Amino acid sequence: MGTIKRKAICILIDSGSTHNFLDPSILSLIECEVEPIPLQHVTIANGNKISLTKKVRNFQWLMQGVRFTTDAFLMPLESYHMVLEIQWLSELGVVNWNFKNLKMEFKVNDKQIILYGTRTPFLKMVNEKQLDKAMQNSPAAFYICFHSSILAASNSASSTPDLFHALNSTQQGELQSLLDNYLEVFSEPKGLPPHRAFDHRIILKEGTDPINVKPYRYPALQKSAIEKLIAEMKDAGIIRDSASPFSSPIVLIKKKDGSWRLCVDYKELN
Structure with missing residues (x-):
């Protein structure tokens, strides 16, 4: 101390x-x-x-x-x-x-x-259910330290340091020049990339019926998040309405910063 x-x-x-x-x-x-x-x-x-x-x-x-x-x-x-x-x-x-x-x-x-040195008293880690049970059964005072499985703010997206301001003036000029010269590479994408000589395709075996999997059931919170993400991607031109007989369900994966990543479950198609 x-x-x-x-x-x-x-x-x-x-x-x-x-x-x-x-x-x-x-x-x-x-x-x-x-x-x-x-x-x-x-x-x-x-x-x-x-x-x-x-x-x-x-x-x-x-x-x-x-x-x-x-x-x-x-x-x-x-x-x-x-x-x-x-x-x-x-x-x-x-x-x-x-x-x-x-x-x-x-x-x-x-x-x-x-x-x-200060001798640390014996500490016991408990989960949410164990803590709730202890608080119901014991009329005592508690000193609690919460430990998150997600890295603290030092590693979240919101606290990522501004790299530009961490550089000296010479390095800042060199970095800005690089970004300006390759603006098409570093700019935020606004739509799909152009068609290439070899666009990706999944070739099915002859006679295979269209893969059509029903959507999963989602809690209200995830349903709202999915609708929001789909609306944003449609506005950006990344996706569009389709009448294809093929269909695969959506899965939401939570990122470390608490936001959602939208993934498509192509398990049946693969």
Whole structure:
């Protein structure tokens, strides 16, 4: 644990990675220089890649009465306010660890410093049904941490960093020139591509009856989403009304950002 302006913050010390990370929620408590940096990618413990575009210089905090200063990348952290890694540990020099007692010893300006870790109480993960049952049967107070199976906002489409502004002025000019030269490639499609010399076709065996599968039953929420997506594609000229004897049902697949992807189930045709 540490403190900033008498406010407690939760800190993880991790010797398994390279850089320091700071949760953006801390910015309201500090007066530090936040600077944009060229886009960088890091791989976190669960294998997901995170984009970094900002860095905090000379971030200061107190930890068990000792003041520390370091640089840190800004990145949303689910369970901690700050993660200190090899970048910070290497500044301490020789560090003696005692993992049994959660203790680390080092020297700062020839002064012996001893930091003690906070012992985490036993935590048990429960699903929605188990939580509901516990709340009905136990008249006690609960401290709950919700963990989503979907990556937090740092990886959603709405929080994808603007790559253009992460570049320097020279790189921005080069990128804009590339986009202008290949405008037809990078522009948003407005209709179907032109006919090519070899358009895709599915050739059926001779004598095969038309494949006509009835639509699936959809809940009202999905039905509305399907109608909306179909209307948008018709307006864009991507699809059109058809009197074909062939028919395949639609399947909606939810994306990580919560929106729907419309897919056609060609299982019977294939």
